[in-house]
Amino acid sequence: MSKELDTPLSQQGDYPIVNYIDGKNQETYDEIDEKKQDGTVTPDRWTAPEDWLARFVDGYSGQHGGETLPPGSDPYRVATSVFTMNDEEALLYLKNLLIEIPHDYSFDTAWAARIRDLSLGHEHCQMEYGDWAYEVCRDAGICHNWSCYAEVRAVLLPYDDPDTPCESFRAYFLGIFWICVATLVNTFFAPRQPGISIPGQFIQLLLVPMGRGLAVILPDWGFTMFGTRWTLNTGGEWSSKEQLLSTLMATQASGTGNFNGLIVLRMPMFFDQKWSGYGYSLLLAISNQCYGLGMAGILRRLTVYPTQAVWPANLPTLALNRTLVSSDQKGEVVNKWKITRWHAFLASACVFIVWYWIPNDFLQAIRYFNWMTWIAPNNFKLGLITGSWGGMGFNPISSLDPLTSGSGTMNAPFFAQLQQYVMRVIAGIILIAMYFANVSWAGYMPINSNASFDNTMKNYNLTRILNPKDNTLDLDAYKAYSPPYYSIGYLFNQGTNFTWITFAFVYIFIRYWNVLKKAFYGMYINMRKRQSIYTGFDDGNCRIMRAYPEVPEWWYMIVLFVGFILSIVTVAAFPTETPWWTIPALTVIGTFICIPWCVIESVANVGIPLGILWNVLPGVWFPGKFLPDLMLLMLGDAFTAIAGSFAQDLKYAHYARIPPRAMFRSHILAQVLNVIMYVSTIALLESLYDSDNTMCQWDNKNYMVCGSAHSVYSTVVSFGVLGTNNLFALYPALKWCFLLGPLMALAWALSEKAGPVIRRRLVANMDAEQCARFDTRIWEPVSTVLQTVHPAIALSGAATWGGNQNLSNYTLALYLSFLFQYYLKRNYTAWWGKYAFLLFAGLSVGGTISGFISTLIFSFGAGKGASFDYKANTIGKTGVDWKLYNNEISYLPLPEVGYFGLAPGDYPVNF
Incomplete structure (x- = not known):
């Protein structure tokens, strides 16, 4: 230590004491670090005490419910890579980090609260100064030298060996x-x-x-x-x-x-x-x-x-890569599990090689588990709302096959999957209401198909309107036939995509303006001054x-x-x-x-x-x-x-x-x-x-x-x-969706800026006790929830309808995401860090291997033409749900005039 561990910071010399609570910081950790690199500040290199290193290694051994190190790690090298800042520098870094945390959707909220407590001093935390200094230096070192995110730390080392063969x-x-x-x-x-x-x-x-x-x-x-x-x-x-x-x-x-x-x-x-x-x-x-x-x-x-650019879909591949090439720590036991990462991956792959055959060949009813429709297969509303094939999938147990719904569980954080799912539910309810209200002639078609239809409720025949020689439009044939009509699910998907594209464009440029400005300014400086x-x-x-x-x-x-x-x-x-x-x-x-x-x-x-x-x-x-x-x-x-x-x-x-x-x-x-x-x-x-x-x-x-x-x-x-x-x-509503997106983005961005102003006005006439109660019971819970909502990510969930995509494709995935990305990650961190990515890597590998084998057997090999037509396979493919999937049924019958939609003389001809 550069200073005695039990001496308060305020008595430890001439380091800058900076006020971060009101945001008026005069000197950031990055500036201090940059000065050190330039040579204007040359303090003696600080070295962590040996007992700190041993304490860190023990904490990452998996014996205490904490995280574990990636395979192939040198525990003491990880520890020395983490502990590079003394307690003053570490505290300064954490206080700067607190300014950025509210803008980071992936940062663990429980850890953020802990860092906030540490930044207020050892007395506030009711800790001995030495223990407090250890935690401050450890947390700052982990964020600065390793990663702020547990999922990244599970697959990444905080050091490198440049001599390791690569481009061989x-x-x-x-x-x-x-x-x-x-x-x-x-x-x-x-x-x-x-x-x-x-x-x-x-x-x-x-x-x-x-x-x-x-x-x-x-x-x-x-x-x-x-x-x-x-x-x-x-x-x-x-x-x-x-x-x-x-x-x-x-x-x-x-x-x-x-x-x-x-x-x-x-x-x-x-x-x-x-x-x-x-x-x-x-x-x-x-x-x-x-x-x-x-x-x-x-x-x-x-x-x-940027640190926030995690690319979550990369992490399972990185986890599998390290597991395939590197070895675990000898004798490592986490949450009473002794099995190695490699054996966990193999076991998962073998299980899903076998499992693939069950829902895909021998017990197909559980793949899209539309059990609610079995009660009354020909009840139109029941099949439409709860069906898993052509229905909307409002079914709490809509699939028992993680290969159908859940294989990408580890590819995105839980907060993103939850927000998307909530928006899917809201969008699905809107779709059902629009369908039964026959908005845009929706009732004459299936609710959620990607196909186009003519005005007699049949699949649209493009060849009837094209000149056979050059595939250009035959206008007379078009007028004699029909314009193409689309299901309400497809229209909603297109409209939401139009809204999402413009929303994301405006919101990202507003929300990440400083990041974008920094990036493009850096590009300019790099080209002009040849900086790194x-x-x-x-x-x-x-x-x-x-x-x-x-x-x-x-x-x-x-x-x-x-x-x-x-x-x-x-x-x-x-x-x-x-x-x-x-x-x-x-x-x-x-x-x-x-x-x-x-x-x-x-x-x-x-x-x-x-x-x-x-x-x-x-x-x-x-x-x-x-x-x-x-x-x-x-x-x-x-x-x-x-x-x-x-x-x-x-x-x-x-x-x-x-x-x-x-x-x-x-x-x-x-x-x-x-x-x-x-x-x-x-x-x-x-x-x-x-x-x-x-x-x-x-x-x-x-x-x-x-x-x-x-x-x-x-x-x-x-x-x-x-x-x-x-x-x-x-x-006509589709074109207005392009305008709706930026208006929503501006409204959301303004609401984010207006939040502090609204709070000040609400508490202006409250006494201290009322203000504290308001903050604790109302403002802090609401603001915490809103801080975790990324509107561009949430809105993407509403755009996943159409093409018979429904809640059945996402419900099981949400359950698995909650289990692995939230509950196990928080409560069994060591087990999660060691096994979670590999279990899903095994799922993916096992499913694809078995799918490859199944295709070769049943499409090219001895099983070609084989079918398993018993009730466990056919029960889910009867009734309204299956007919909606195959575009064979609609809510409303064809009108007596013989067509629905526009009259023949009113077809749009804006060429």
Whole structure:
């Protein structure tokens, strides 16, 4: 200690005494730390007492109900990494932290209250000064040098070994191998229903024996260049950094890109554009990847370096990665459990390999457990409200299969899942009321379908309104047929998405204005003064990553510029009917909406569905044309989606201590291989399956029906050929949803600012006793609840209706989230930190392995055509619920005139 532990702070020298309670702090901890780095303040390095280190290690042993250390940890190294501040500096840091906590939705409220008590001194806490100083230094060190969040600490070390092998030949070799295999398999079987794919966690699992095998068998052949040894085998064991680098190369680069858009563009079943061959597809794919990678790199200050940008969906992968490669502490026992992490993962995977078969093949009634409808299967209102297939899912036990509802339990914090679920319930009640009130002719269709219908209650036949030669609109045929009508669930979904997009855009820019300003100012300073990209970010992870050479801003800008130029070429050099100026417009709009998308996704794993925006805009700009709508859908949707995916990868690397330039190089290589493989696989698909002209038709003998491509085709025709203006003329309320979003955002932001003013006015005429009672009983509980509400996250829950998505897909997930993300996390922290992520990783791996096996057996193998038609499988698929799912029933019968909706002479024709 730099001062005696039992001496009060006020008597310990000339450290600044700062008033943080009223927010008028004159000097922040970051400023003090920056001065130290600049050399203007050079105090002796403080060292924690040995008994503090031993006390910390014992506290993290799992014996006392606290947290445990990640596998592969050196306990004393963790302790020394945490204790870097003396008691004065630690107290100063905690008081600064209290200013930020109200803006951090993920910060544990119980821990925040404890920090608030500690900041008021040892007498307030009724603690001995030495015990109080230990807790202050420990909590400040954990937040500053490790992480503020227990879920991150469960998978992350507060130190790094720069000499750990990472960018090795064996890591690249396995990454390239799995890119080729996964891209080929996933792309080839993407049109199939049900599909077959290689899950990322399955690849992650196989990389371990393959990597360890290469570490044994590869010879140490190599050479030395510029002082660096380049060899086939770096020596030593297969490391966690090599494991994650290979995993990221294989999983994040093995997707199918714009597969559905290219199928719609090229196949005779759809638009049959012969010019869109291999060269065009490759150009489009490369432009998508460049756009995404470039934008992700530019937005690092918003999506990677901020402490709050956790990217919760990354944590299960990181937990599994450490478990597969590293060992537990010997003899570690938590909450009386002795089983290792690895064995817990294996047990979970084995259980769910077996379990998958029960709800999916042998006892299908429990998958969508619509038991309430069994009482009266043909009761329309009962089936509609409580049904799990085509109904609304208002059922407290709507699924007994965590693979159907709950596999993503650990991918988002409980506060986010709870808020979304509450909004789903509210939205569902509104939907039911609108349906029975026959709003927008809703009663003549199923309540929650994504299909479009004609005015005779049949599925809309697009071929009746298109010219067969060029797929343009036949206006006379359209007038003689019908406009497309949509279920109230689909309309509500679209309207909520429109509201959500504009709400999130305005709210995020207001709520995170200081963060955004700091990020873009940092970018400007970095480019002008060549300062570090980590300037302004001083948490432990950023300080550790400063040891590695940075990826300059201009590298990512070059990649983004290449994507920009190639995108212009894709629309201008081919007969796309899309003007070149749409690409600059797409870039500007995409950049602005990518910011709120990445911010919300990084905090709560909630992505904004932006695809609809790229249907609406070209439908306004080019009504009656399908090609511009499809072009901008492929370019715009991939722009934001790929940027978010790459930003998530960069956070993986940040947490796993993978050098930034290694990530950049591996991503460039992975994307080049990925686009070549996936475009080549599309060409292979066409040559193999187009010989009998049934590719993408429902009677294809190999089940290559292209279900998702049909959905893209329908959307493009609805917005492009028929035009957005005609859709808005048919459903005028939709266009006002764009205005509703920013108005709601402004109202919410103003209410946040007005809160303190409202309180002052309410207590103005109260005496001290009344004021204290008001604060305790009313103001503090209400403000605590409102502080945990993130309106953009909550509103996303209302946008999950349509397409037969209902509460059945989320109810069990909410129960599991409460159990694992709230109750166990708070009451059995050690057990939760050690096992929770791995149990759900096992669930995912077991389910995907068994699903893969099941598909091979029942679709290609000996079980092909087999069915299990006994009551336990058929009871849930009878009655109103199942008919709603198959679009076979509606609340109201067809009117006597023979149609519903607009009269034939009133169809919207705004072309």
